[in-house]
Amino acid sequence: MFALRQWWNQHALRTALIALAIATAWAVRETGASPIYEVYRWVTSPLHPGASRRDVLASSYTQELQQQIVELESQNRSLRQLLDAPRAETGASIPAAVIGRSAGEWWQQIVISRGSNAGVQVGYVVEGPGGLVGRVIAVSPSSSRVLLISDRTSRVGARVSRSRATGYVRGRMGQQVIMEFFDKMPEVREGDVVVTSSYSQLFPQDRVIGRVVSLDLSKSPAPEVTIELTAPLDILEWVEVVPFEPSEAPEDAPPAVLDSGDGLTP
Amino acid sequence: MTATVTTSLNKLKRYRWLNVAITLGSVWGCMMLLPVRPPGMELLGVGPSWLLIWVVAWSINRNVVDGAIAGLILGFLQDAMTGPYPTHAIGLVIVGMLTARIQKQRFIQEDFVSISMIVFGMAVVAQTAMALQITAQRLIQVGVSYPQLPEIWLQHQRIALSSAILSSLWAPALYYPLNRWWRHYTRVVAPPGNTP
Structure with a gap:
């Protein structure tokens, strides 16, 4: 008993600090790492892909194709109205730069430069040049984490x-x-x-x-x-976040x- | 006499805070490095395990309990940055304990090459712990149809090897400055021959 008290007298502060550190780490683990990714975004901001890439993306050719798509979508919508089959409308997409990759080897994730300040929410769908990329699984004020469709749990x-x-x-x-x-x-x-x-x-x-x-x-x-x-998931630099509400299971x-x-x- | 004691006490206090700042700052720096993939830091889509290098650098001159605690905390932090399961904490705790257990004086001289070799081995250990957890999940949970076992262990080969190679190559970059500081700090705070 005496030995125990002596040990406690000597190591109380150290034990308390260790317990505090472990508790903090656990809390960070449970609440997600949004402060970490906020600082990460701030630190890496000079390295983000610049505006020239955005210009390339928004080149006239792309715009022409987009206009064609809008035209086709509106035709499609009117045809669907004739068929009485409503289709879920999707809102305007949010462009975002890819600023990081997954922090663990067993995950396939990317970190993008837009977060809840830009209206990104968990569950939004992420598309890149070429097609589907993944979905948003964690959001912090100015960055979010995307689970790629190549992840083993996807x-x-x-x-x-x-x-x-x-x-x-x-x-x-x-x-x-x-x-x-x-x-x-x-x-x-x-x-x-x-x-x-x-x-x-x-x-x-x-x-x-x-x-x-x-x-x-x-x-x-x-x-x-x-x-x-x-x-091309390995070399993605820009993606688009498409607002999407996960739907309920269709009954049939x-x-x-x-x-x-x-x-x-x- | 009293003045010198006070100044040295003040100096000690300052050193203590500096030590805390450097230790926490290096952990923070490692976490900032985890998601970046500049050229030279990527092999088959895998980057260096910075937190593992940190745990090895920390544990190499400390005891088993300290190594395990550092592994646990850093494991939780890496979980926060990726996903809750499989957890990194198990692998890093094992790494911290094993590294502290290695009888360095007897078997290994403390230099870059041996540090790199320790990190290489520990990276394989940590990735094996991850693969074992996924295997356990696959065997215990009935509903999970994927990933199949051969696929997990094929991935394990790729990930363990590239993570071990990259981590061991980058290990001295973190180990050398950190360990130099800690040795300097120990010498200032508790000089040899003057230990309480």
């Missing part, structure tokens, strides 16, 4: 745009991802374009994911194909989709 409900064969895409920590089909005999061949499906709850439908590069249709339990992502969706697709397992 699932995206997807379909082959030519044959409408559905399945889900899961990440493999690289530029190539795997798509598993719900169907035993999906109609798919090399070169097919894969887009997000309407069963996807975390992503809007009809966003380009990638292109099929190889097939493994005899794979058990589900046939799968390898997809090359069209968005097949149960397999709800069980295994679309979710981001923690």
Whole structure:
């Protein structure tokens, strides 16, 4: 007992400091690292990609294509009105620079330069030149963290745009991802374009994911194909954050989709 | 006489605060370095594990408990910057304890090469701890269909090797200034032959 009290007298301050440090680290872990990323954004701000890149992005050619898209979308909308099939409207997108990569080796994340001050919220969808990139998982006032679709925990409900064969895409920590089909005999061949499906709850439908590069249709339990992502995730410099509210599960969706697709397992 | 004692006490106090500032500042600097990938700091999409290098530099001249505590705190901080599971804390605690356990005087001379070798080995240990956690999650949770085990361990090979190579190459850049300061600090605060 005496020895214990003597030890305490000698080490009380040290023990208290250690406990305080551990408690602080735990609190930071539980609340997310938004102060860390705020300072990170401030420190790295001279290194962010400059305005010239933005000019390139907003070149006249891009503008022309965008105008065409607007035209096609409005045509599409009027046709859909005729068909009585409403489509979720998406708001204006927020451009953001990629200022960092994932802080751990087992994650596929990027840090972007816009946060809640610019209106970014958790769950918003991030697109880059070429197609879908990922979704926002953490937001601080002036930066946010994006989970890429190549992360090993990422699932995206997807379909082959030519044959409408559905399945889900899961990440493999690289530029190539795997798509598993719900169907035993999906109609798919090399070169097919894969887009997000309407069963996807975390992503809007009809966003380009990638292109099929190889097939493994005899794979058990589900046939799968390898997809090359069209968005170059390794060299991304600018992305667009698209406002999106994760939707509720559609009632007529097949149960397999709800069980295994679309979710981001923690 | 009293004046000299007061000035030396003041100096000691200043040194203590400087030490706290340098220690915390270096941790903060390591965390700022984690998300950046300038040329030379990336191999197969993986950067150096700065916090692991810090834990090794800290533990190499300290005891097992200190090493474990540093590993725990820095592990939690890295979790905050990535995601809660798998946690980095387990790997870094093991690294801190192992590094403190190595009988340096007997086996390893303290120089850049041996520091790099220790960091190389410890990076592999830390990444193995991560892969084991993912494997455990895969085996315990029934609903998780992915990632499959061979795929996890293929990724483990790639990540462990590139992380170990890069971390061991960058280790002296952090270890040398930090350890030089800590040695200087110990000499000022508790000079040899004058220990209480």
